[in-house]
Amino acid sequence: MDTIAVRTSQRSQFIEITRQVQDSISKSGIKDGLVCVFAPHTTAGITINENADPDVASDMIDILTQVVPERAGYRHREGNSDGHAKSSLISPSITVIVENGRLCLGTWQGIYFAEFDGPRQRQCWIKIIASEP
Amino acid sequence: MDTIAVRTSQRSQFIEITRQVQDSISKSGIKDGLVCVFAPHTTAGITINENADPDVASDMIDILTQVVPERAGYRHREGNSDGHAKSSLISPSITVIVENGRLCLGTWQGIYFAEFDGPRQRQCWIKIIASEP
Amino acid sequence: MDTIAVRTSQRSQFIEITRQVQDSISKSGIKDGLVCVFAPHTTAGITINENADPDVASDMIDILTQVVPERAGYRHREGNSDGHAKSSLISPSITVIVENGRLCLGTWQGIYFAEFDGPRQRQCWIKIIASEP
Numbered sequence: 365m366d367t368i369a370v371r372t373s374q375r376s377q378f379i380e381i382t383r384q385v386q387d388s389i390s391k392s393g394i395k396d397g398l399v400c401v402f403a404p405h406t407t408a409g410i411t412i413n414e415n416a417d418p419d420v421a422s423d424m425i426d427i428l429t430q431v432v433p434e435r436a437g438y439r440h441r442e443g444n445s446d447g448h449a450k451s452s453l454i455s456p457s458i459t460v461i462v463e464n465g466r467l468c469l470g471t472w473q474g475i476y477f478a479e480f481d482g483p484r485q486r487q488c489w490i491k492i493i494a495s496e497p
Numbered sequence: 498m499d500t501i502a503v504r505t506s507q508r509s510q511f512i513e514i515t516r517q518v519q520d521s522i523s524k525s526g527i528k529d530g531l532v533c534v535f536a537p538h539t540t541a542g543i544t545i546n547e548n549a550d551p552d553v554a555s556d557m558i559d560i561l562t563q564v565v566p567e568r569a570g571y572r573h574r575e576g577n578s579d580g581h582a583k584s585s586l587i588s589p590s591i592t593v594i595v596e597n598g599r600l601c602l603g604t605w606q607g608i609y610f611a612e613f614d615g616p617r618q619r620q621c622w623i624k625i626i627a628s629e630p
Numbered sequence: 631m632d633t634i635a636v637r638t639s640q641r642s643q644f645i646e647i648t649r650q651v652q653d654s655i656s657k658s659g660i661k662d663g664l665v666c667v668f669a670p671h672t673t674a675g676i677t678i679n680e681n682a683d684p685d686v687a688s689d690m691i692d693i694l695t696q697v698v699p700e701r702a703g704y705r706h707r708e709g710n711s712d713g714h715a716k717s718s719l720i721s722p723s724i725t726v727i728v729e730n731g732r733l734c735l736g737t738w739q740g741i742y743f744a745e746f747d748g749p750r751q752r753q754c755w756i757k758i759i760a761s762e763p
Binding site: 397398411412413414417419420422423424426427428431453454455458459460461463468469470471472473493495 | 586
């Protein structure tokens, strides 16, 4: 697998990694298969959403903050239980189709590393499986 | 990969696509592996849930509308930020096991295209990977 | 695929299954690929989160109960529509990278069976795909 480094600068932040995932596919030489993009962290996730208007990502962060408030009263002492819950709601893993050596995404879709307890230095793992040997 | 067309008729709607995914597997001749079902849209998703009682899907739409209200005040000008958030919460991608040429689903499970900004003409992509060549 | 039995004892409960998934990989002899972990149930899911402090799982259950209240008024007669919604929000399927015969997880990550309508006797399905034959 490939590992990419992601440096986040805010507590909640969406950072687009589409280009890095495509680079990993191109480097692998695999033309046809599936790619799994994985965040090895318990307060982050991987998602796909619009990459045309940056207001979409900021609205989504606002919505997630309303759905799972960052508040006191959680048992977990580190005080980041909201980040753990957002990680499971968004999921740390996503699988995308690869054909002709290219990520298959819709017109407006980009792949995002979703930070829910930054700023931190993070990693993202990328694994490509060929559909034919 | 295979592409199926999905015509939605409401703003939020769950449309079952289990049969189309099974047809794609049967057509491929692959007996054993994984299938990735993917929505190439930023205000839709793919999910698995009960296909026996249609009240489950309508309750789930009501619940998602309560969790992420369709309201004014979002920055994104198109006014469908709730649909973008629901897409990431449900996920545009799901992976299901294939054995003996059949989708492996539980007794009550069906695969659904989840529309969050319809009515629209949508697509769903299906890719099957064999576990052995 | 392998099937593991999961006995839940509460209505909402996270039960760690990391060891069972690793055992299935070890038994398969596959060194490199992807593993799909799947819950064949419509009121349960599979997620990855922290396995060091058990307060994380209990906080996450509290958060999910706040996000999707267990209440009357749903159409679905069985009264477990909240469990169906949590199943789709968490997802019944997750895909994880396998290398050198090992599950690739971050330092604090464990794989969990997430029960949302227990106590019940449940199953979890595990399928491993090799990246090379």
